[in-house]
Amino acid sequence: MIEVLVLLIAPLLAGGLSLVIHRSALLHAINLTSMSLLVVAEIMITRTVLRDGPFTALGQLVYLDALSAFILFIIGAVGLACSLYMRSYMDEQVARGVIAPGRLNLFFFLFHMFLLAMVIATVANSVGVQWVAIEATTLTTTFLIAFWRRRESLEAGWKYLILCSVGISLALFGVVLTYYSSLHVLGDVSEALNVTQLLPVADRLNPHVLKLAFIFILVGYGTKVGLVPMHSWLPDAYTEAPAPVAAMLAGVLEIVAVYAILRMRMIVDHAVSPAFTGGLLALLGFASFVTAAFFILIQHNYKRLFAYSSIEHMGIAMIGFGIGGPLGTFGGLFHLLNHAFAKSMAFFAAGNIHRRFHTVEIGQVQGLAIAQPWTAMALMIAGLALSALPPFAPFVSEVQVVTALVTQGVPGQWLTNSGAMVTLALSDQFSSLGLTGLFLLCAVLAFSGLLYRITGMVWGTPPEGIVRGETWTLGHLPVVVLAAALVGFGFFLPQSIRELLEQATQILLLH
Amino acid sequence: MQISSHIGSQLVDLCSALLLLTCFAIVAQRRLSACVDLFALQSAFLVLTAALVAFLTGNHHIYIAAGLTGLIKVIIIPRVLKKVIERLNVKRELVMNVNVPAGLLICGALVMLAFFITQPIIPLGFLLTRDSLAIALAIVLIGFFTMIARQKAVSQLVGFLVMENGLFLGATAATYGMPLIVELGVFFDVLIAVLIAGIYTNRLQDAFDSVDTSHLTVLKE
Numbered sequence: 001m002i003e004v005l006v007l008l009i010a011p012l013l014a015g016g017l018s019l020v021i022h023r024s025a026l027l028h029a030i031n032l033t034s035m036s037l038l039v040v041a042e043i044m045i046t047r048t049v050l051r052d053g054p055f056t057a058l059g060q061l062v063y064l065d066a067l068s069a070f071i072l073f074i075i076g077a078v079g080l081a082c083s084l085y086m087r088s089y090m091d092e093q094v095a096r097g098v099i100a101p102g103r104l105n106l107f108f109f110l111f112h113m114f115l116l117a118m119v120i121a122t123v124a125n126s127v128g129v130q131w132v133a134i135e136a137t138t139l140t141t142t143f144l145i146a147f148w149r150r151r152e153s154l155e156a157g158w159k160y161l162i163l164c165s166v167g168i169s170l171a172l173f174g175v176v177l178t179y180y181s182s183l184h185v186l187g188d189v190s191e192a193l194n195v196t197q198l199l200p201v202a203d204r205l206n207p208h209v210l211k212l213a214f215i216f217i218l219v220g221y222g223t224k225v226g227l228v229p230m231h232s233w234l235p236d237a238y239t240e241a242p243a244p245v246a247a248m249l250a251g252v253l254e255i256v257a258v259y260a261i262l263r264m265r266m267i268v269d270h271a272v273s274p275a276f277t278g279g280l281l282a283l284l285g286f287a288s289f290v291t292a293a294f295f296i297l298i299q300h301n302y303k304r305l306f307a308y309s310s311i312e313h314m315g316i317a318m319i320g321f322g323i324g325g326p327l328g329t330f331g332g333l334f335h336l337l338n339h340a341f342a343k344s345m346a347f348f349a350a351g352n353i354h355r356r357f358h359t360v361e362i363g364q365v366q367g368l369a370i371a372q373p374w375t376a377m378a379l380m381i382a383g384l385a386l387s388a389l390p391p392f393a394p395f396v397s398e399v400q401v402v403t404a405l406v407t408q409g410v411p412g413q414w415l416t417n418s419g420a421m422v423t424l425a426l427s428d429q430f431s432s433l434g435l436t437g438l439f440l441l442c443a444v445l446a447f448s449g450l451l452y453r454i455t456g457m458v459w460g461t462p463p464e465g466i467v468r469g470e471t472w473t474l475g476h477l478p479v480v481v482l483a484a485a486l487v488g489f490g491f492f493l494p495q496s497i498r499e500l501l502e503q504a505t506q507i508l509l510l511h
Numbered sequence: 512m513q514i515s516s517h518i519g520s521q522l523v524d525l526c527s528a529l530l531l532l533t534c535f536a537i538v539a540q541r542r543l544s545a546c547v548d549l550f551a552l553q554s555a556f557l558v559l560t561a562a563l564v565a566f567l568t569g570n571h572h573i574y575i576a577a578g579l580t581g582l583i584k585v586i587i588i589p590r591v592l593k594k595v596i597e598r599l600n601v602k603r604e605l606v607m608n609v610n611v612p613a614g615l616l617i618c619g620a621l622v623m624l625a626f627f628i629t630q631p632i633i634p635l636g637f638l639l640t641r642d643s644l645a646i647a648l649a650i651v652l653i654g655f656f657t658m659i660a661r662q663k664a665v666s667q668l669v670g671f672l673v674m675e676n677g678l679f680l681g682a683t684a685a686t687y688g689m690p691l692i693v694e695l696g697v698f699f700d701v702l703i704a705v706l707i708a709g710i711y712t713n714r715l716q717d718a719f720d721s722v723d724t725s726h727l728t729v730l731k732e
Contacts, residue, residue: 128689132696139703146711151718155727158711162667165704166658169674172697173651176681176689177632180644183686184635190690209632 003041003048004057004064007072007119010037015112018105024094027108028087034112035083038119039076045069050499054507056125056196063125063195066503070333071122071259073500074340078251079115081478082244085348088475089244092355098148107147114140114248118256128193130260131168131175134224137253138164145241145249156233156240163233164223171220171260177213178267181205195263202270211276214268217261218280224257226311227318228288238307239360243351246303250310251344255336258314262321262508274324275411282322282410286438288315293442296449301360302353305453306346309386312446313339313394319439320401321508325408330505331400337501338385338394338489345482346382348475349375353457357466362453367462372470376458378479383454385486387447393489398443406436519567520641523684526560527646530680531622534653534673538614538660541607546669547592550676554584557676561683564640573688579698580679588672588705595665595709599716609660618653625649643684650677662724664712668705675701 014034021027046069048055054065090107093099099107117140121133138161146157179193185201186192198205219230226234238246265277292312299305313335320332352375357365368376385392409432462468493501533553540546558581565573609617625648633641654674658667679697682689689697719727 126690126693128693129696132693132700135697135700135704139700139707142707142711146714149714149718154711154714154718158664158715158724158727161704161707161711162658162671165671166655166674169651169671169678170655172678173648173681175693176678176686179682179686179689180632180635190692193690193693206632206635209635212628212632 001057003044004062004123006037006041007045007123008116010034010041011112011116011119015109015116018108018112022101022105024091024101024104027104028083028090031083031086031108031111035076035080038115039080042069042072042076046073046496046500050496050503060125060191060194060196061129062123064123065507066500067259067262067507068122070337070500070504071255072119073497074255074337075115075118075122075252078248078340078344081344081348081482082247082251084478085247085351085475086244088473089242089351089355093242103147107144110140110144111245111248114144118252121256122259125195126191126193127178127195127198127260127264128175130263131172134171134221134257134260135165135168137256138168138224141245141249141253144245145237147242147245148240150240152236153240156236160233160237163230167220167223167230169220170223171217174213174216174220174264177209177216178264181209181213195267198267199270202267205267205271207271210268210271214264214272214277215280217264218284221257221260222284225254225261225314225318226288227284227314228291228311231288231291231311234311235304235307238310238347239301239303243347243354246306246350247344247347250306250347251340254310254314255340258317258321258336265321266508266510278322278324278411280322281318285315285318285320285322286435288312289319290315290438290442293445293449296446299449299453300362302362302365302453302457303347303350303360305362305450306343306350306386309346309446309450310339310343312442313343313386316398316401319410320397320404323401323404323408323410324509325404326505326509327400328404328408329508330501331397331404333501333504333508335394335397335401337497338392338397338486341482341486342382342385342392342394345378345479345486346386348479349379349382352470352475353379357463362457364463365457366460367466368458371462371466371468374470374472374476374479378483379454380458381483381486383450387450388443389447391490392486394486396490402436402439405439406432408432410435516567519563523560523563523567523640524642526556526563527643527680527684529556530560530676531646531649531653534650535615535618537669537673538618538653538657539611541611543663543665544593544596546666547589547596550592550669550672551585551589553673553676554580554588557680557683558585560643560680561688564683564687568687570687572691573683575691576679576683576688576694576698579695583698583702584672584676587702591705591709592665592668595712599665599712607660608662614656614660617656621652621656622649625652640684640687644681647677647681647684650674650680653677664708664715664724667724668708672701672705 014030017030049066049069056063117133117136121130124130142157142161146153182192185204191197223230288311292308295308317332317335320328385394388394388398533549537549558577561577626645629645651674654670657670
C-alpha cells in the first residue's frame with residue numbers, strides 16, 4: 001500500500017516545501033521529484049490492478065480499479081510533461097519580470113495542491129469525498145488562472161470560480177440524493193457513500209432518486225468538463241491561464257470530471273437502464289460537439305481555438321460513452337487519453353508562441369516555421385491530431401466512436417410527466433444515419449477550421465522584429481515525447497495500456 | 512411516542528419553512544448588508560433545524576455539523592462579507608437584472624417546481640423530515656436564481672451561500688447528515704471559497720474600480 005501513500009504524500013509534501021523554499025532551481029527540482037514519484041507510484045498501482053483486480057486501501061478510504069488507474073496514468077503523464085515544460089517557461093517569465101520571484105512559491109504551492117485534489121478525486125472510495133476533492137480543484141485553480149493579475153485574467157478567474165462552484169453545488173445535491181437512496185438499503189453507516197458498498201447493492205437502490213441524482217451530478221460535473229450549455233467559463237479560463245496551467249486544465253481536470261460522471265453512472269446504471277444515462281450523455285455530447293465545431297470556425301484567438309476544440313473532443317468522448325457497448329466505451333476512454341496528450345501539447349506550443357509573438361491573435365502570428373521551428377512542428381502535429389487526421393491516435397478513437405454510432409445508434413429513454421418510461425426510437429436505422437451525418441459534418445467543420453487557422457500561423461514570413469530561431473530547452477522534451485505517443489498509439493497501443501483500457505471498458509460495461 | 516414524533520416532525524417542518532422564508536426576504540432585500548444579515552439569520556435557523564433533528568433522532572454527529580454551521584456560517588462568513596462590503600463602500604441599492612416583484616413570483620414558481628420534482632421520491636424519506644427535501648431543493652433553486660438575478664460580486668456570493676444552506680438542509684433533513692468526513696470537507700470548501708471570493712472582490716475593485724460583474728465583459732467572442 002506504500003504506492004497509495006506516495007500518491008497522496010508526494011504532492012502534499014512538495015506543496016508544503018514550495019511555500020518555504022525560495023530558490024527557483026530547488027522549486028523545480030522538488031516539483032520534478034514529486035511528479036516522478038507520482039508516476040512511479042501509478043505504474044506500480046497499474047501493475048497491481050492488472051494483476052489482482054480492484055483493491056481498497058487505507059481502511060476503505062481509497063478504491064482503485066482499472067478505470068481509476070487509467071485516469072491516474074493520464075494525470076501522471078500530463079503532469080510530468082507540464083512539470084518539464086514549466087522548467088523553462090516559468091524561469092523565462094521570472095527573468096522577464098512578469099512574475100515576481102516571490103510569487104513562484106505560490107504558483108508551485110497551488111500547482112501541487114491542484115494535483116493532490118485531482119489524485120484524491122480519482123482514488124476516493126466515497127463519492128462524497130470525491131465531491132469535496134473536485135470542489136477543491138476549483139479553489140486551487142482559480143488563482144492559477146488569474147495568475148497574471150490582469151483585468152482579463154481576474155475576470156476569467158472570477159467567472160470560473162463562480163460558475164464552477166455553483167455547478168459543483170448542484171452535483172452535491174446529487175450526492176445527497178444518492179445517500180438518500182442508499183440509506184434505505186445500507187442503513188445509516190458512514191460507508192453508505194462508498195463505491196465498494198454501493199456497487200453490490202446498486203440494483204436495489206430506488207431508481208427515481210438515482211435518476212434525479214444522476215441529472216444533478218451530470219449538470220454539476222458537466223460544468224467542470226465544459227459541456228455545452230455549461231461551458232461559458234472555459235474559453236476565457238483557458239485563454240488567460242498560464243500555458244502549463246491551461247494544459248493541466250484541458251489535459252487532466254476535464255478528464256477527472258468525466259471520470260466522476262462515469263463513476264456515478266456505474267452505480268446508476270444498475271438501478272436504471274443504461275439507455276437513460278447513455279441518452280443524457282449522448283445528448284450533452286452532441287450539444288457540445290456541434291456548438292464547438294461552429295465556434296471553432298469563427299475564432300481569431302489561438303488559445304480560444306484550442307479551448308473550443310477541447311469542448312468538441314469532450315463532446316466526442318461523451319457521445320462514445322453515451323452509445324456505450326464495448327466499442328463506444330473503449331473509443332471514449334481512448335479518446336480521453338488522446339485528447340489529453342494532444343491538447344497539452346497544443347497549449348505548450350501556444351505558450352511558446354505567446355512568449356515570442358506577445359499576442360494571442362491568429363492574424364498577427366505568421367512564419368512560425370522560420371521563427372520557431374520546433375514549436376511550429378509541435379503546433380502542426382497537435383493540430384493534425386486534434387483534427388483527427390490519420391495516422392494520429394485521435395483518428396483511431398474517433399473512428400471507433402463513429403463506428404459505434406453507426407452500428408448501435410444512440411440510446412434514448414426519457415421520463416415523461418406521467419412517470420412512465422418512454423424509449424425513443426433513436427436507435428433505428430434512419431435517425432442513426434442522421435446522427436452519423438451530423439457527426440461527420442461537424443468533424444469536417446472542426447477539421448477545416450482548425451487546420452486553416454494553424455497552417456496560416458505556421459507558413460509565411462515572420463513579422464518584423466520577431467527573433468528567428470529556437471534553442472533546444474528541457475521544455476521541448478515533453479513535446480517530442482507526446483508527439484511520438486500520438487503517432488505511435490495510432491498504430492500500436494502498448495500491451496499494458498491496451499490491457500488497462502480493456503479492463504476499464506469492462507468495468508464500465510458490467511451491468 | 513406517536514404524538515411526540517408528530518410534534519417533532521411539525522417543528523422540523525416549521526424550521527425548514529423559516530429557512531425558505533428568509534430566502535424570499537433575501538430576494539426582496541435591496542440593501543447588501545441587510546442581505547448578509549438575512550443570510551446569517553437563515554444560517555441560524557439552519558443550526559436550529561440541525562440541532563432539532565439531532566435531538567429528535569439521537570444522531571449525535573449532527574450536533575458537530577450544527578456547531579460548525581453556527582461557527583462558520585453565522586459568525587465567520589457574515590463578518591468576512593461585512594468587512595468586504597465596508598472596504599468596497601458598495602452603494603445602497605443593489606443592481607438587479609429582475610425587479611423585486613417579478614423575482615418573488617419566479618421564486619414562488621421555483622418552490623412549486625421543487626415540490627413537483629421531489630414528489631415521487633418524498634415517500635421514501637424518514638417520517639420526521641419528509642417535506643424538508645422539497646424545501647431544500649427550493650432553497651437551492653432560489654439561491655441559483657439569486658446568483659443569476661444580481662450583478663454585484665458580493666450578492667452573487669450570498670446567492671451561492673444560500674444554495675449551500677439549501678444543500679446542508681437537504682443533507683441534514685433528508686438523510687440525517689452525511690458521513691462526517693464528507694461534511695467536514697464541505698465546510699472546509701465553503702469557507703475557503705468565501706475567503707477566495709473575498710480576495711477576488713478586492714482585486715476586482717482595484718482593477719475595475721467596481722465590483723459590478725456587468726463590467727466583466729472584456730472577454731467575449
